[in-house]
Amino acid sequence: xxxxxxxxxxxxxxxxxxxxxxxxxxxxxxxxxxxxxxxxxxxxxxxxxxxxxxxxxxxxxxxxxxxxxxxxxxxxxxxxxxxxxxxxxxxxxxxxxxxxxxxxxxxxxxxxxxxxxxxxxxxxxxxxxxxxxxxxxxxxxxxxxxxxxxxxxxxxxxxxxxxxxxxxxxxxxxxxxxxxxxxxxxxxxxxxxxxxxxxxxxxxxxxxxxxxxxxxxx
Amino acid sequence: xxxxxxxxxxxxxxxxxxxxxxxxxxxxxxxxxxxxxxxxxxxxxxxxxxxxxxxxxxxxxxxxxxxxxxxxxxxxxxxxxxxxxxxxxxxxxxxxxxxxxxxxxxxxxxxxxxxxxxxxxxxxxxxxxxxxxxxxxxxxxxxxxxxxxxxxxxxxxxxxxxxxxxxxxxxxxxxxxxxxxxxxxxxxxxxxxxxxxxxxxxxxxxxxxxxxxxxxxxxxxxxxxxxxxxxxxxxxxxxxxxxxxxxxxxxxxxxxxxxxxxxxxxxxxxxxxxxxxxxxxxxxxxxxxxxxxxxxxxxxxxxxxxxxx
Numbered sequence: 001x002x003x004x005x006x007x008x009x010x011x012x013x014x015x016x017x018x019x020x021x022x023x024x025x026x027x028x029x030x031x032x033x034x035x036x037x038x039x040x041x042x043x044x045x046x047x048x049x050x051x052x053x054x055x056x057x058x059x060x061x062x063x064x065x066x067x068x069x070x071x072x073x074x075x076x077x078x079x080x081x082x083x084x085x086x087x088x089x090x091x092x093x094x095x096x097x098x099x100x101x102x103x104x105x106x107x108x109x110x111x112x113x114x115x116x117x118x119x120x121x122x123x124x125x126x127x128x129x130x131x132x133x134x135x136x137x138x139x140x141x142x143x144x145x146x147x148x149x150x151x152x153x154x155x156x157x158x159x160x161x162x163x164x165x166x167x168x169x170x171x172x173x174x175x176x177x178x179x180x181x182x183x184x185x186x187x188x189x190x191x192x193x194x195x196x197x198x199x200x201x202x203x204x205x206x207x208x209x210x211x212x213x214x215x216x217x218x
Numbered sequence: 219x220x221x222x223x224x225x226x227x228x229x230x231x232x233x234x235x236x237x238x239x240x241x242x243x244x245x246x247x248x249x250x251x252x253x254x255x256x257x258x259x260x261x262x263x264x265x266x267x268x269x270x271x272x273x274x275x276x277x278x279x280x281x282x283x284x285x286x287x288x289x290x291x292x293x294x295x296x297x298x299x300x301x302x303x304x305x306x307x308x309x310x311x312x313x314x315x316x317x318x319x320x321x322x323x324x325x326x327x328x329x330x331x332x333x334x335x336x337x338x339x340x341x342x343x344x345x346x347x348x349x350x351x352x353x354x355x356x357x358x359x360x361x362x363x364x365x366x367x368x369x370x371x372x373x374x375x376x377x378x379x380x381x382x383x384x385x386x387x388x389x390x391x392x393x394x395x396x397x398x399x400x401x402x403x404x405x406x407x408x409x410x411x412x413x414x415x416x417x418x419x420x421x422x423x424x425x426x427x428x429x430x431x432x433x434x435x436x437x438x439x440x441x442x443x444x445x446x447x448x449x450x451x452x453x454x455x456x457x458x459x460x461x462x463x464x465x466x467x468x469x470x471x472x473x474x475x476x477x478x479x480x481x482x483x484x485x486x487x488x489x490x491x492x493x494x495x496x497x498x499x500x501x502x503x504x505x506x507x508x509x510x511x512x513x514x515x516x517x518x519x520x521x522x523x524x525x526x527x
Contacts, residue, residue, distance in 0.1 A: 087315045093287050098310040101280045105311065108284015108292070111269060115245070115290075135307075138277035145272075 004193075007034070010059045014072050021076065021083060025127060026056035028158035028191060028217045033060045035196035036123050036154065037091075043120050045109055046091050049102020050127035050156060051084035066090050100133025102126065103153060107139055110148045121204075124153045129161025132170050137182070143210035144183025151210040152203060153184075156191070158217040179212045191215040221419075222388035226381040227324045229360035231256025233367045234293065238264045244371060245285055247271050249278045249296040255324045257295050279304040279312060279321070286317040291371060297330070298323035298339035298380060305345050312376045313349040320370055321346075322379045327415065327464025327492075329382035331505045334498035340491075343414075344469025346378040347442050354441040355379045355397065356463075356471075358418035361390040362439055369397045380415065382464070385502050387419035389437065400445040402452070406434025409520055410456035412449070414438050414471050417462040420506075423513035424462075428520060444474050446482070453483045460488045460520060464511065467491040488523055490516055 007030045015023050033056055036046055048057055058081055061067040067081075067090075074080025082089075084097030094105050106122040113120040130136065143151050157175070159166050166172050176186045185206050189199050196215060203211050238244050238260055245267045252258040252270075261268035271278040278294050279301075285292035294301075301323045312319045323342065330337040346354045355370060355377065357363040363381060370377040395401065403422060408431040411421040418437045425433040434456060438445065453459060459479065461472035472489030479485045492509055499505035506512050510519065 094283065094311060095315050098306060101276075101283075101307055101311055104277045104280030104307075105284040105287065107277075108281040108286075109288045110284070111281070112245075112285050112288030112290050115266065116288075135274075135276045135280065138272070138274035139280070142271055142274075142277055142281065146269075 022052040026053045029053035029056040029156050031193040034193040039200040045122045047102040047106050047124045048085050051096030054085045099130040100135040103139035107142050110150045122151050126155050128157045128166050140182045148210045149207050153212040155214045157214050185209045185211045188214045191217040224360040224386050225384040227256045229363040231259040233364040234260045235263045237371045243291045245290050245292050247282050247294045249275050255295045275304040276307050279307040282319045283311045283317050286319045293320045295322045298326035298342045313351045316351045316375050320377050324381045325383050326380045328505050331499040331502040335495040338496035340466045343465045353377045356414035358437050359386050359389045365395045386416045389419050398440050398443045400448040401437040404435040407432040409458045410434040410452045411460050412436050413462040424516045427517040446478050453485050463491045
């Protein structure tokens with residue numbers, strides 16, 4: 001698996017002074033965020049439910065010209081960028097950092113936009129370790145119960161969580177089957193921005209069900 | 219005067235329909251207890267704006283947060299005891315982002331007498347009061363429930379309103395009440411009873427019983443923001459302050475009163491409330507009496523304390 005070396009380098013530089021804060025969970029999120037920001041229409045919402053990938057989000061913002069080099073260097077300093085994303089940052093509608101809540105928030109926004117008859121996609125990035133949280137599955141039921149085809153979840157399937165390999169800490173497999181049984185349309189793809197972007201466009205044509213992409217880092 | 223018995227949940231359910239009529243942005247979210255909380259009336263009136271989330275309070279709160287982000291005014295309602303399992307969601311998303319979510323719980327205190335200790339919520343005031351941005355309301359009767367609900371829905375940011383189930387005694391006759399402003403219902407100099415919720419009417423009953431003492435009663439329906447000015451005025455004239463609440467004596471109304479007075483006007487405060495978990499009972503008032511929260515028991519305790527001074 002490869003992340004563009006420019007993004008990779010920028011992330012490394014940014015985290016070099018902060019003991020590589022969540023480096024691993026950020027590096028696997030770069031390509032996902034890159035694809036999502038490329039796909040996102042003005043009206044769409046992006047929720048970084050795995051809020052500890054904030055460093056990756058900041059690198060993507062800098063790529064988009066929305067954050068300066070100096071801004072990046074301010075990461076986790078008192079008046080600089082927060083270590084987990086908070087409401088009020090560009091594109092960030094809800095603070096995260098506590099795992100498991102983003103999909104529920106996405107459902108709320110998606111239900112409200114359906115009520116208003118708006119065309120709005122709500123993208124949620126989940127960690128695979130995050131799926132241990134029971135609330136994710138409560139929310140997964142809610143999304144499919146209300147047929148929220150404007151909710152698109154992307155799982156950063158990097159097979160790692162804080163203290164070890166996901167399948168050793170708390171096994172997730174068969175992951176696709178789990179989501180399918182909860183009423184979701186499931187897509188599995190390599191963790192690569194081009195492939196993800198192509199898939200994200202195809203997903204707009206899938207109606208009547210929430211959609212989940214399992215982005216595999218192998 | 220004969221007591222007029224009122225139901226908190228009926229008052230809430232009816233008032234919520236009024237709110238829905240006045241403001242199209244109001245949406246209601248339920249955790250499969252709509253018949254018990256009476257949000258079912260809202261569902262019947264506005265089915266498109268009623269969202270069943272199932273028995274999942276954490277999902278309920280975070281989904282409500284999403285509605286607020288999208289510009290709606292979500293009312294998230296469930297039993298107080300079980301809403302507290304979403305405390306971390308309330309803390310990390312609703313309060314931290316200062317979202318316009320209105321949380322309204324019923325069955326608080328000992329009011330769910332039959333269901334026993336699992337359902338009787340004696341900690342929620344403390345848990346909500348500690349959160350920055352959160353406002354906390356505990357109405358005394360049906361009128362107060364309606365008036366404060368309206369102000370809460372029209373107000374900005376997150377609110378928590380705590381209601382009992384089916385029993386309270388009418389206190390108000392259409393008075394204007396205001397969030398953040400305590401009501402002095404009766405003046406007194408020897409003892410001042412400071413109460414919230416159903417305990418306000420109990421306090422009035424206690425005052426009637428203690429004919430030999432000059433007993434004041436105040437309704438602190440807003441626990442946060444706390445009306446320090448009214449408390450300090452009371453403390454200046456009263457010899458003894460007694461707090462009454464259907465809640466743990468730690469961290470609730472009694473805690474708020476003690477915090478303010480210890481810093482600004484040191485004074486003896488007797489906190490009367492729950493000191494242990496509840497239990498099942500066939501009768502609400504018998505359960506309150508068991509926990510020392512009947513007018514008789516409170517009056518006896520006040521006399522004991524005053525006598526000892």
